[in-house]
Amino acid sequence: MIRVGLQWIARGACTHPEVMTISGGSLCAVEFPAMVGVIRHPTRGMFLFDTGYDPAFIAATRPFPERLYRWTTPVRIGEDAEWQTWLAAHDIAESEIAGTIISHFHGDHVAGLGNLAHVPVYCARAGLSQLRSSGRFARVRRGLLAALVPPEVDTQARFFEDAPACQLPSAFAPFREARDILGDGSLLAVELPGHCAGHWGLALITEAGQPVLLAADAVWSGQSITQHRPPPRITTALLGDTRRYRQTLDLLSRASKNNGELAILPSHCAASARKFSATGDNDAG
Template structure:
């Protein structure tokens, strides 16, 4: 279901969250991962289908609010949350940050409000996970100033400037679902990390330009744009292998990412 050249069998997919410490804005999250709110939102029919199709293991201590103190960050310190898209595994913890600004795509939020509970579940969306006051707190990628990304990120051309200083640029990565965006982060050592969310489900898929089978891409999004986005990421990696490309569900990244507790 995740690589068209893959073999049949179950696979473990970590649900990763990025903590960004901005020198002026403080703690910012890219997505929120799973949370007990996911299990609450999938208690009833048809939402329980989501839980059956993607069984979730959430051990004690692994929610984002439990992990943040290991890095010296309290949940109330989080000033903003950048949402790549509104699938349940990316927004389940959003309700834990009631004081944070929310950067997201207007097209993604529209999916949350699409009529039909079964249709939303089939598309990986759980409406109960969106905060009731999201309209008052949201800043939409589509409305923010666009900055050129520069030749080092070709073939991607521009990104939405979230903070007005060019440090965080949201980049549209179409195909996986409506309103799916990644984030380019310029790190303290001037290296760039490209958080690509679900444009690929593993670093290996980017290296090999190996998309999911058509059954999967057609179910969740649009096959053509999804494959075009993956090909663009593959070209970017092939031309600039030093660039840090980070999928949200990559086991390689989960192993390599340093933890505050060692």
Template sequence: MTRHDAGLAPAVFPALAALIVHPDEGPILFDTGYDPAFFAATEPFPERLYRWTTPVSLAPGQAVADQLPAFGFTPEDIRAVVVSHFHGDHIAGLTRFPNARIVCARAGLAEVQRKGRVSRVRRGVLAALAPADIDARAVFFEDRPRVPLGPDMAPFETGADLLGDGALLAVQLPGHCPGHWGLLVRQNDDRTRFLIADAAWSSGAVRDNAPPPRLTTALLGETGPYRGTLHALHRLWARNPDLIVTPSHCGEVGIETCRAD
């Protein structure tokens, strides 16, 4: 289900989040990964179908909110959570960060507020994971200034400047689901990291330009735009080897802290 050229075998699928430490804004998260709230949200039917189709293992202490003290922060310290999209494996911990702005796409938030529980679950969305005050806390990518990314990021042309200093640029990555965006992080080691969420499910898929089968992409989003985005990422990676491309479910990625410049 994750690569069109793969065989039928179970795959270990890590769910990653990024801790970004900005020199002025402080700690910011890109997504939240899983959290015990996921199990509560998937207890009733039809939400339980989500848990059946994507079995989750979460050991004590693995939730992002529980890992933060090891990096010197508490959940209350998080100033913003940048949400790539609203699938349950990306926002399960969202309610654990009460002081954070929720930076997201309008189209993504609309998926949470879509009518019909079965329709939401089929599209990978668990409305119970969204904070009750999300409308008041939401800051939308679409409202932030658009800036050119420069020739090194071709074929991607513009990004939404989230903080006004160019350190965090949200980039639309269509196809996986409505309101799916990635994040360019200018690190203090002079390298740039491209957090691409689910635009690819592994680094190998980007290197090989290997999309999921059509059945998978059609269930969640749109196959044509998904493959167009993956091909663009493949071209970007091939011509810009210094760029760190990080999918949210890649087993090659270790635990890191991104410090924004």
């Protein structure tokens, strides 16, 4: 695999009772950062893995029933999450962004797409189709906010399902099959079903040679992987498919146990982000 640079950076956060994200968790509210992967390809430019929160999320959740999303999942979107401010704080030149890779279409992963609708969007056809076909109440129940995904995204979309199939290196076992979204073996989309329709992660090798699996919302925390503790059924059934979610968790647990060098990064786990940052020249701020 071609090696790439990776920064794992927070952009906003939400709070939620821990018990809704991991079995046996506390009833107390816990803050979950929304992480963004800033990927620097040696020849193709920069790609973002998801977008985190954006002030656009506040506007999209003002009307009813969309406001229910913000009531049930309170968010923190400070001035530092404003698009130009966030770019400048992390030395990201907007002109260098060659594309966005969307793990799935929940609001905390696509809130910044309005800033990026002019570049290719790599995503799952199944996820975009559900976003466009569902009614407003059904979308809110599933964590989807259609206002955050401009119509231009539909024409810019490059679907994971259409990318060439390839085999993953052994460092990612037991995960085997992926989709080569750039066609050069650098960024490999890996289906991680269960959380919602069209939920995918991304496999890559960093410049330092470390294998990384960006796991999106396949779990909310690294602890869930190492201790094999899924969320309660009420959570997984509300958003997706409990059986498939737990199958994915089993694969993640086996991958973590069998591959000591593999970093599995859930999109909302501050501890995993800190650990990854400590392993080298990575920014998990």
